[in-house]
Amino acid sequence: xxxxxxxxxxxxxxxxxxxxxxxxxxxxxxxxxxxxxxxxxxxxxxxxxxxxxxxxxxxxxxxxxxxxxxxxxxxxxxxxxxxxxxxxxxxxxxxxxxxxxxxxxxxxxxxxxxxxxxxxxxxxxxxxxxxxxxxxxxxxxxxxxxxxxxxxxxxxxxxxxxxxxxxxxxxxxxxxxxxxxxxxxxxxxxxxxxxxxxxxxxxxxxxxxxxxxxxxxxxxxxxxxxxxxxxxxxxxxxxxxxxxxxxxxxxxxxxxxxxxxxxxxxxxxxxxxxxxxxxxxxxxxxxxxxxxxxxxxxxxxxxxxxxxxxxxxxxxxxxxxxxxxxxxxxxxxxxxxxxxxxxxxxxxxxxxxxxxxxxxxxxxxxxxxxxxxx
Amino acid sequence: xxxxxxxxxxxxxxxxxxxxxxxxxxxxxxxxxxxxxxxxxxxxxxxxxxxxxxxxxxxxxxxxxxxxxxxxxxxxxxxxxxxxxxxxxxxxxxxxxxxxxxxxxxxxxxxxxxxxxxxxxxxxxxxxxxxx
Numbered sequence: 240x241x242x243x244x245x246x247x248x249x250x251x252x253x254x255x256x257x258x259x260x261x262x263x264x265x266x267x268x269x270x271x272x273x274x275x276x277x278x279x280x281x282x283x284x285x286x287x288x289x290x291x292x293x294x295x296x297x298x299x300x301x302x303x304x305x306x307x308x309x310x311x312x313x314x315x316x317x318x319x320x321x322x323x324x325x326x327x328x329x330x331x332x333x334x335x336x337x338x339x340x341x342x343x344x345x346x347x348x349x350x351x352x353x354x355x356x357x358x359x360x361x362x363x364x365x366x367x368x369x370x371x372x373x374x375x376x377x378x379x380x381x382x383x384x385x386x387x388x389x390x391x392x393x394x395x396x397x398x399x400x401x402x403x404x405x406x407x408x409x410x411x412x413x414x415x416x417x418x419x420x421x422x423x424x425x426x427x428x429x430x431x432x433x434x435x436x437x438x439x440x441x442x443x444x445x446x447x448x449x450x451x452x453x454x455x456x457x458x459x460x461x462x463x464x465x466x467x468x469x470x471x472x473x474x475x476x477x478x479x480x481x482x483x484x485x486x487x488x489x490x491x492x493x494x495x496x497x498x499x500x501x502x503x504x505x506x507x508x509x510x511x512x513x514x515x516x517x518x519x520x521x522x523x524x525x526x527x528x529x530x531x532x533x534x535x536x537x538x539x540x541x542x543x544x545x546x547x548x549x550x551x552x553x554x555x556x557x558x559x560x561x562x563x564x565x566x567x568x569x570x571x572x573x574x575x576x577x578x579x580x581x582x583x584x585x586x587x588x589x590x591x592x593x594x595x596x597x598x599x600x601x602x603x604x605x606x607x608x609x610x611x612x613x
Numbered sequence: 614x615x616x617x618x619x620x621x622x623x624x625x626x627x628x629x630x631x632x633x634x635x636x637x638x639x640x641x642x643x644x645x646x647x648x649x650x651x652x653x654x655x656x657x658x659x660x661x662x663x664x665x666x667x668x669x670x671x672x673x674x675x676x677x678x679x680x681x682x683x684x685x686x687x688x689x690x691x692x693x694x695x696x697x698x699x700x701x702x703x704x705x706x707x708x709x710x711x712x713x714x715x716x717x718x719x720x721x722x723x724x725x726x727x728x729x730x731x732x733x734x735x736x737x738x739x740x741x742x743x744x745x
Contacts, residue, residue, distance in 0.1 A: 342651075345644040352633075352640040359629045369615045372623045445654045446647075453646055461639045599643075600636055607632050 254296035258513030266290030266508065272413065279413035279568060282386065285501055286409055289508020305509045316506040319401060322394045322467060324503040325387035329468045331496020332566065332598065333451075333475025334488045341592035342446050343439030346546070347558065351596025353542030354562025357382030357535025358604050365527055370520075373397050376608040378524050381408045382531030383601025384415075384563035390507065391468060392605040396612055402510040403521035407528035409507070415568040418529070419536050419560050423576050426540045427556050432580040434555040436589045444480070451477040458603055465606030469599065535563045539593070554589075561590035564597035685730045688723060693743075702740035705733070 247253055269287025273280040293312075297303045305312040318324040341348060358379045365375035377393040377400055389408040393401050411418060423432075451473035459466050478488040510516075539559030547553045557577055561570045570590035577586040614622055695711045696703075705724060712720035727733045728741075736742045 342647050345648040348640050348644040348647075349637070352637045355636050356633060359633050362632075363620055363625050363629050366620045366623050366625045367616050369619060372625075375623070375625075440651075443651065443654060445658075446650050449650060449654065450647060453650070454643060457643050457646070458639065461635065596640065600640055603636050603639055604632065607635055608628075611628050611632070 249298045251296040254298065256296070256513070258517045259294045259296050260513075261517060262290055262294040262511055262513040265511075266294060269410075269508075278416070279409075281500060282409045282504055283413050285504025286406065286508040289505040290406075290511050291508075292505070293509030293512050304512065305506065306512070306515065312506060312509050315502050316510060318499070318502055319390055319405075319506050319510070320394050320398055322391045324499045325391035325394075326467045326471045327499035328387040328496055328503065329602075330471040330475040331491050331493075331499070333472040333477075334479045334491035335496075336472075336476055336479075336566075336595050336598070337591070338450050338476065338595060339442040339447060340439055340588045341595055342442045342450060344589065344592055346550075347554070347589065347592040348596040348599075349546065350539050350543055350559045350562040350593045351564075351598075351600040352562075354535045354539035354559065354593075354597055355383060355600045355604050356538035357531045357533070357563075358601070358608075360534050361527055361531035362608075364530060368523055368527070370523075371397075373612050374400060376612055377404055378527050379531060380404075380601070380605055380608060381411065381524075381528040382535045382563075383597070383604055384408070384412055384532055384535060384565040384569065385598065385601045386412055387503070388468060388564070388601050388605045390503070392609060395609055400520070400524065402507065402512075402516050403524045404528075405507040406511055406516075407525050409504075410525075411528055411532045412565045412568060415565055415572050418532060419569060419572050420576055422533060422536045423540060423557055423560050423573070426537060427544075429580060431544070431556050432577060433584060434553050435581075435584055436555055436558075436586065437552065439588070444482075447480040448477065451480065454599065458599060462603045462606030462610065464609040465602045468602040468605065472598070472602065532563070536560045536569075539563065555584075555586060557586060558590055558593050561593040562597045562600070564594065564601040566594045566598060567591065569597075570594040685726055685732070689727060689730070689732045692717075692723070692727065696743045702736045702742045704739055705741055708733075708741075 266287050266289075269283045269290060271287075272278040273283035273287055293305055299307070302308070302310045303312075304310060305316050307313060318327075361382045362375050362379035365378045366372065370378060373396040377389070377397040380389045380392045381404060383389070386405065386408045390401060390405050393404045397404075455469065455473040458469050475488070475491050478484050478491060536559075539562035540556050541559070542562075543554055543556035543559035547556065555577065557573045561573045563569050570587060570593070573590040574585070574587040577584045620626060692712075695708060695715065695717070698711055699707055708724060709720050712723070717723070724733065728735075732744050733741050734744050
């Protein structure tokens, strides 16, 4: 009888507290959204299931939890805390990215820079709310709408906040179809949304091959702290464009990035243990993340409208919303909003140019923030 | 510490001004460079074409005419340079080989016409001489 009672006292049912149930509900919601609503399933399913795994109550000291040394989850989490997974994800992203639309219309790169305004406004907001500078910088990077970059910077500056920041960043990336369209419609007129972009020029193979080298030099000389992200990103891209290592490029954009995404999502989800995650700070981070993402979207659109004041050939201001680096979610959303206004207006290719510029922009911001905090 | 005081104490204003300026200027420079990239690539291509020296011809190499005349005597005059490289008498296969090596068009047809015209004369079994 005593043995049975001892066993029961070690079960999850006995050890659970309300925070576990709250997180289990959130995890289940993520899994539901991923499967039923298909909101960024590649991200939400691993994270959601990770939340479920991480919030099953267990007897502390058995080496089971993600924060307990020698646990399996702890070893898998190593890739997050050291910034290894984000670098690998960037390698795969580089091997997937086609820069031809950006090279054909380089001025769209400015929208990727403008959309980073959300990061800097959130930095100030987080500081004003009492966060320490390193914490504020980690929260601010959510405005880049780039999960791997957010995790990378947080791992370097405020590792204790990885859970809430990663969850916030990925949640907002998944919620792009809900967050961005109202902002787009609010800040643009119907006439502006119907602006057609002209056909871009054809980009030569040589240009595509030279770009990663120039991009690497310029961006990494400017912000050397972004080397772990942009170094692998441009390496992945030159593998793709050179055409001499197709096998490696294919592996980078399939097996390698998929493996990193699985473990990144799962362990980030598992790091949201109720007792560690459910704090007033996490709530503030979620609110600041929403502010950061909304400001990023808005600033991209407003900058596009400002550019139109000076340009002969107008650009569709919706493209500014794709300046955040949520690839390809925000580009797809811009395309869909444009299509709703005019079924003959295909913005996807142009939006991808802003999107890929946003990836570079947010990685540079991460590098700058890291060097500011050194 | 909260509010504006916290921002000032943590050097937030400077970061929020300098940070976006660096990003914007960095990406602007990158945009300017890539906007000129196609011109640079074209320039290098052009230069590479110009600097590529024409292949040096060996003294023995003979330049083949693009268009062969219909006149058999003129054709024979052109073939004379090949005959000079061969020892008399010669096999037709040798003549054919040097003609191919020097990119002379339609060597089989031309050799056949030269035979018909009596310019290539059979001397003995399988050997021919050139009727000058």
